[in-house]
Amino acid sequence: xxxxxxxxxxxxxxxxxVIQQYPIAMDFLANYRLNDILKDRPLPKALDQVEDEIxxxxxxxxxxxxxxxxxxxxxxxxTETSLDSVWSITINGGVNKxxxxxNISLTxxxxxxxxxxxxxxxxxxxxxxDIECLAQGDTPTQRQIMxxxxxxxxxxxxxxxxxxxxxxSQNMNFVMDLTAREFLEMHAKSRLTANxxxxxxxxxxxxxxxxxxxxSEDTKVTQLSGGQSRALMIADTAYMxxxxxxxxxxxxxxxxxxxxxxxxxxxxxxxxxxxTHDPLLALSADKRIVIKNGGIYKIIVTxxxxxxxLAAIEKFDSTLLMLRNSLRTGELITEELLEL
Amino acid sequence: xxxxxVAGPPSSGKTSVVLKLIxxxxxxxxSIGVVKFDCLTSFDNISxxxxxxxVQMGFSGKICPDHYFVSNVEDAVQWxxxxxxxxxxxxxxxxxxxxxxxxxxxxxxxxxxxxSGVNTPRKIGPMLKYADIVVVTxxxxxxxxxxxxxxxxxxxxxTAAKILFVNGITGQGTFMLAKYLxxxxxxxxxxxxxxxxTTPSSVCSYCTGETTxxxxxxxxxxxxxxxxxx
Numbered sequence: 001x002x003x004x005x006x007x008x009x010x011x012x013x014x015x016x017x018v019i020q021q022y023p024i025a026m027d028f029l030a031n032y033r034l035n036d037i038l039k040d041r042p043l044p045k046a047l048d049q050v051e052d053e054i055x056x057x058x059x060x061x062x063x064x065x066x067x068x069x070x071x072x073x074x075x076x077x078x079t080e081t082s083l084d085s086v087w088s089i090t091i092n093g094g095v096n097k098x099x100x101x102x103n104i105s106l107t108x109x110x111x112x113x114x115x116x117x118x119x120x121x122x123x124x125x126x127x128x129x130d131i132e133c134l135a136q137g138d139t140p141t142q143r144q145i146m147x148x149x150x151x152x153x154x155x156x157x158x159x160x161x162x163x164x165x166x167x168x169s170q171n172m173n174f175v176m177d178l179t180a181r182e183f184l185e186m187h188a189k190s191r192l193t194a195n196x197x198x199x200x201x202x203x204x205x206x207x208x209x210x211x212x213x214x215x216s217e218d219t220k221v222t223q224l225s226g227g228q229s230r231a232l233m234i235a236d237t238a239y240m241x242x243x244x245x246x247x248x249x250x251x252x253x254x255x256x257x258x259x260x261x262x263x264x265x266x267x268x269x270x271x272x273x274x275x276t277h278d279p280l281l282a283l284s285a286d287k288r289i290v291i292k293n294g295g296i297y298k299i300i301v302t303x304x305x306x307x308x309x310l311a312a313i314e315k316f317d318s319t320l321l322m323l324r325n326s327l328r329t330g331e332l333i334t335e336e337l338l339e340l
Numbered sequence: 341x342x343x344x345x346v347a348g349p350p351s352s353g354k355t356s357v358v359l360k361l362i363x364x365x366x367x368x369x370x371s372i373g374v375v376k377f378d379c380l381t382s383f384d385n386i387s388x389x390x391x392x393x394x395v396q397m398g399f400s401g402k403i404c405p406d407h408y409f410v411s412n413v414e415d416a417v418q419w420x421x422x423x424x425x426x427x428x429x430x431x432x433x434x435x436x437x438x439x440x441x442x443x444x445x446x447x448x449x450x451x452x453x454x455x456s457g458v459n460t461p462r463k464i465g466p467m468l469k470y471a472d473i474v475v476v477t478x479x480x481x482x483x484x485x486x487x488x489x490x491x492x493x494x495x496x497x498x499t500a501a502k503i504l505f506v507n508g509i510t511g512q513g514t515f516m517l518a519k520y521l522x523x524x525x526x527x528x529x530x531x532x533x534x535x536x537x538t539t540p541s542s543v544c545s546y547c548t549g550e551t552t553x554x555x556x557x558x559x560x561x562x563x564x565x566x567x568x569x570x
Contacts, residue, residue, distance in 0.1 A: 027496055031496060031497060059538060068499075071499045071500075072496070072499055075495060125512070129512050129515070133513070139515060157516065157519075158516070162491065162503050163491070166484045167479075167484060171480060171481050172483050173481060174483055175482050175486060176457075184485075186458070186489055187488065187489055190488060190492035191488075233485070236483070237484050242488070
């Protein structure tokens with residue numbers, strides 16, 4: 001439906017009917033302090049009862065409100081976006097800080113996990129920035145990022161509205177004072193999800209599977225432990241974020257099954273880039289990009305041999321986890337424990 | 341000379357964003373100037389001067405900041421023309437959510453930060469509603485979900501706006517913002533151009549220095565609250 005179609009609907013149907021079909025219409029009314037208008041008639045009629053003063057404060061005439069309402073409904077009833085159809089990105093090499101060519105072309109498909117390794121300050125964030133803005137040879141690195149194998153023009157880049165890339169990092173916090181359930185519901189509502197309860201339930205269960213320590217849906221998000229927060233953020237990104245690309249900047253070791261977390265995102269057909277120096281995460285990826293001197297130095301495909309080593313690394317990891325739990329419960333760290 | 345107006349609540353990161361933007365544009369030093377409209381005092385001139393950006397400060401004091409903006413912005417443009425800038429950026433701190441220092445046809449940017457709470461975009465009003473670009477800062481320290489809900493709430497108020505996430509510390513996101521700025525209108529003067537929205541208005545006894553409380557002292561344009569009996 002386009003604006004003229006909505007105009008017809010708004011002029012002919014009562015506000016109550018419109019709200020029933022588009023619950024988000026209530027938000028529009030609230031934004032203009034019009035929550036209490038009469039809903040037994042179409043909006044233009046209902047507006048006749050509203051004092052001029054309220055409308056003047058928002059700088060709007062009655063016709064503007066109706067027009068804005070149409071645009072509002074159009075904006076929030078588009079279910080398909082250009083983001084739904086991103087199934088691969090291709091990084092075409094540019095130059096490093098020494099102006100040496102990178103000579104690479106790497107295509108990453110949905111469901112693939114790529115890790116990015118390199119010393120601090122080597123240029124990892126530059127690569128992530130290039131992906132975020134879909135560089136077209138116009139950034140300092142001269143890299144080009146193609147989507148679905150095609151070049152992207154400036155108009156398409158602007159259209160992304162900051163939604164191409166979802167980010168997860170160690171520095172992120174919840175700043176809202178809501179319970180886990182309320183938090184997920186709020187996110188689901190903003191995605192105009194039809195079956196809110198079902199998605200929220202799945203998301204919550206999944207977060208609990210990833211978290212070392214379980215939490216209830218009535219827990220305030222601000223009271224979650226570091227691991228629980230990370231688990232909830234990852235489950236939420238997997239089930240509810242619309243962004244086709246997920247950039248992960250180091251997930252802390254404690255209290256979350258980080259390998260499962262990354263695999264979950266992959267299962268949800270996301271394109272995943274993990275900046276890390278954690279061997280467990282790096283080897284869980286299909287390939288790893290090695291950054292040096294501000295450029296892509298090489299790309300290593302995780303070999304079968306490396307993957308076999310994962311088992312040993314996981315053993316180290318679970319030993320550490322066990323030691324942590326022993327500490328927590330007041331036990332002594334004995335030699336026997338270490339040999340397990 | 342290209343003119344860009346930037347507005348946003350105090351401490352939302354306007355100066356950091358403008359500084360990163362100027363750095364990203366890679367133009368010769370001194371070709372971009374800044375006029376900072378603030379209320380009482382500001383220390384941002386130090387940051388601009390340190391970056392080699394010519395800056396002019398203005399303090400509205402007891403005048404409504406929007407009224408102060410509109411009565412000085414043409415002078416700001418003339419200062420920019422005389423100084424030979426290729427681009428002039430005006431930066432204003434909106435004090436009440438009713439502020440909207442934007443001019444029709446002139447590229448306008450609203451800077452708000454993710455820490456201000458997810459519902460804030462729905463409360464800001466004209467400063468957000470009439471902006472061409474909404475820059476969201478401090479997104480690196482809140483969850484992805486909160487960023488998405490925040491962007492959703494911005495869309496509710498300004499369906500046409502382009503939303504950009506910019507990190508004022510690392511400069512991440514400024515590249516796309518710089519690209520937008522290339523579309524900014526070239527101006528020589530603002531004479532006869534119009535504001536996008538009326539400025540907050542009030543001419544009452546308190547505007548002119550009255551400080552005593554009580555009906556006898558209230559004169560001029562007043563707006564009274566309605567209190568319901570319980």
